[in-house]
Structures are given as structure tokens and as C-alpha cells.
Amino acid sequence: MAKPVVRKPKKKANPLKAAKVENIDYKDANLLRKFISDRGKIRARRVTGVSVREQRRIATAVKNAREMALLPYSSSNR
Numbered sequence: 001m002a003k004p005v006v007r008k009p010k011k012k013a014n015p016l017k018a019a020k021v022e023n024i025d026y027k028d029a030n031l032l033r034k035f036i037s038d039r040g041k042i043r044a045r046r047v048t049g050v051s052v053r054e055q056r057r058i059a060t061a062v063k064n065a066r067e068m069a070l071l072p073y074s075s076s077n078r
Helices: 029-033 052-067
Strands: none
Touching: 029 052
């Protein structure tokens, strides 16, 4: 029996590099909206294609923007 071929998933392009963003700011709500779902949840790193450090900064910026009422909190009504 032949072993099945394991394919590596294609690396996603970093949207921050494409937009030439150096620092992630909580006041830039339009940029942060790309990283939250329609329900207001922060998208996972594997979905967005950003690095670990950028994901942490995005999460902090989204939380600050929510606190300042620039972005919605996640709606968890079922």
C-alpha cells in the first residue's frame, strides 16, 4: 500500500504587508474591521494570514476599539 501524499497548505498573503501598515492603531477602525467577523469575533491567525506578533497587536487594538465604541462586541445570542 502506498502512503498518501501529504500536501502543505498554501501560505496566505499578509494583508498588513499588502496595505503597507507598519503600526496597528485602535483608531483605524476600517483596517480592524478586516480582522473581525460579521458577528464581531476576532478572526484566527490561520484565516487572516498575519504573524503571531501582528495577531497579538490586532487583538489588543480590537479590544481597545471596542472599549472606545469604535467596533462592536461579539454578539453571542443563539
